[in-house]
Amino acid sequence: MTRSLTIAMTVLAATLGASRPANEARAEAVGPRVREIADRALRDVAVAVYDSASPVIYYNPDLMARFSPELRAFFMAHEYAHIALKHRRSGALGGEPGTFYRSLQAKELEADCHAARDLGQDGRATALAAAGFFAGLGQARNDLEHPSGSARAAKILSCLPPL
Numbered sequence: 001m002t003r004s005l006t007i008a009m010t011v012l013a014a015t016l017g018a019s020r021p022a023n024e025a026r027a028e029a030v031g032p033r034v035r036e037i038a039d040r041a042l043r044d045v046a047v048a049v050y051d052s053a054s055p056v057i058y059y060n061p062d063l064m065a066r067f068s069p070e071l072r073a074f075f076m077a078h079e080y081a082h083i084a085l086k087h088r089r090s091g092a093l094g095g096e097p098g099t100f101y102r103s104l105q106a107k108e109l110e111a112d113c114h115a116a117r118d119l120g121q122d123g124r125a126t127a128l129a130a131a132g133f134f135a136g137l138g139q140a141r142n143d144l145e146h147p148s149g150s151a152r153a154a155k156i157l158s159c160l161p162p163l
């Protein structure tokens with residue numbers, strides 16, 4: 001390697017190195033772009049996978065189509081909330097199974113609350129539609145990691161922004 005090329009590369013490396021913190025700070029402020037990926041094999045309407053560099057929301061378009069536009073919007077807002085809250089399933093690992101599911105259920109309620117707040121005044125109808133849907137499920141739940149419909153409805157209503 002010639003000396004001038006080495007210098008050029010050193011300068012380039014220094015430039016890249018210097019510009020990186022600024023870019024990182026910006027990415028942190030705005031947040032990395034969330035990719036939405038359709039997956040017809042998904043067994044849930046949507047699932048968020050938080051990763052600081054490339055968060056992804058997988059959704060099943062066939063299952064989504066069974067719900068109203070308001071509910072679809074809420075489900076997506078809920079998944080975006082999981083990402084905004086940096087929820088990882090692994091954070092709930094360890095300890096007894098009861099603790100594991102309680103931790104996951106707490107995260108579900110946090111995401112519902114964040115979604116209701118984030119939808120704000122403009123999205124009030126969306127959040128109310130979700131609260132109505134979950135209230136209709138009553139004590140029923142899809143699985144052990146989700147709280148009952150009643151609990152989710154109550155959480156959403158308690159997190160609606162004031163009128």
Ligand SMILES: [Zn+2]
Pocket residue numbers: 078079082107108111
């Ligand atoms: Zn969730």
